[in-house]
Amino acid sequence: MRRLPIFIVADVSESMAGEAIMQLQDGIELLVRTLRSDPYALETAYVSVIAFAGQAKTLSPLVELPSFFPPRLPVGSGTALGNVLEHLMHEIDTQIIRTTAEKKGDFKPLVFLMTDGRSTDDPSEAIKKWTRFYDTKVNLVVIGLGPYANLEQLVMISPHILRFEGSDEQSFKKFINWISSSVSAQSRSVSASETTGVSLAKPDDEILSKVDLNKNAVGxxxxxxxxxxxxxxxxxxxxxxxxxxxxxxxxxxxxxxxxxxxxxxxxxxxxxxxxxxxxxxxxxxxxxxxxxxxxxxxxxxxxxxxxxxxxxxxxxxxxxxxxxxxxxxxxxxxxxxxxxxxxxxxxx
Ligand SMILES: [Zn+2]
Ligand SMILES: [Zn+2]
Structure with a gap:
């Protein structure tokens, strides 16, 4: 069975401490619970959780849905996009099974990168590396959490940049549901064909918006x-x-x-x-x-x-x-x- 690797990459910088982290943690739990009830996802989706602040760390390695245990999210200082991209590329190099002449490898990994701030390191080298070697191998979806997320630099590495603008628990649940619908859609479409694009669920305008890069993030x-x-x-x-x-x-x-x-x-x-x-x-x-x-x-x-x-x-x-x-x-x-x-x- 070919795997559909899903990476949840979560910003755990200090601005996320408290309620936002709790919401995200509950959100990951909800996401996995929902996906387990989808036969397509259950069969193909493998989930990994990576946390990043000034450094990045894999909290949960890539595992099939029934064995996934939602990790507790820690908090760190900083928002190092360069470090987390390097970490992600390393994970992709080491965790993903490649297609060879004898055997079909994993489907194209789907990454949800969530951040609420501005990068505190210089990610330009990592971005360069990503665009050269990983761009075509990975479907990356970037989600800015709230008005402060500065997403300008990330436009280089992903055509899918969205901003989550909800503020209450209900809208956060909707947002998590959007992620799980997207994973479900993706697992259906990879099972049905050899598609390499990404099938995202239609975003709910109330909570997710396409990022207008002419409008800068609030300082x-x-x-x-x-x-x-x-x-x-x-x-x-x-x-x-x-x-x-x-x-x-x-x-x-x-x-x-x-x-x-x-x-x-x-x-x-x-x-x-x-x-x-x-x-x-x-x-x-x-x-x-x-x-x-x-x-x-x-x-x-x-x-x-x-x-x-x-x-x-x-x-x-x-x-x-x-x-x-x-x-x-x-x-x-x-x-x-x-x-x-x-x-x-x-x-x-
Ligand atoms: Zn004390
Ligand atoms: Zn001192």
Missing amino acids: QDEDFALLVGKCQKRKLPYLMRFEREKQHIQTSNFNLNIGKYHITSVIPLTKEFDELSAEGEYSQTINSDYLVGNPSCPHCGAMFALATCACGQIFCIQGEGVAHCPGCDRDINMGYSDESFDINRSRG
Whole structure:
């Protein structure tokens, strides 16, 4: 039996942390459950899940639907499209059975690449390699999740670029259903003929739209700030999300956004965060004057999750006094500062 390999490639950068990741995780479960009830898909589809942030990792190798177990999605820092394309090409080289003179190999793999942000590495080399060697061997569908997804670079590697614009659970379920209908359609069409194109289900206009590349993605930095800290006690990472209040001063001469960033959530992360993050990720900073709110640590409950060390590490403290920085591993004397200072900002 020839296999139809399906790769779900999911962005798990910090901007996805919390509800979006839970939705995606439930979505993959729903997808597989739905496909198992389709006899064509059940016979041909094999599914693999790859997660990427600053680094990419295969969470679930290519397996037949009955043996697939939905993986738990971790969170990492960054959105390295170059790294994930390299990883994907490696997976295709090693997992896909080629057609030879004696034997028919796998059907053309179908890849769903989902991202919600802008690439934090330079993917141009990987894109070049993809267009030269993989373009004709793989059906790649790119899905931008939400308004911040910057998809311009990806137009080079896929004719199928869509943006998911829903915001509630219901529309996300519809979106997952669209993926499963597309997989079903594809498994039917490959079983029926030797087609090498892709049969996508008709997208629901309400939730999925064709990307208009003349209309750029909304600048992410304007709307929210993400800070990553490390628990002093448990050495585990956490993510603080600050959202900008809408406050503009607009005259005929200038348009100034003066809104501060208010804390909206603090999310505990797992050890895998470091593994999936690229090194030297924090090139951007935000001034402490712009941040409002200091939540408690989601791991140990310490009073303030937003304390900073001179080394740049953000960590949790109980209050003033001596603390141990988990970044540079030194004891430091913590005190309140009236002066503003710059804080390392994560890029999502
Ligand atoms: Zn803590
Ligand atoms: Zn330090």
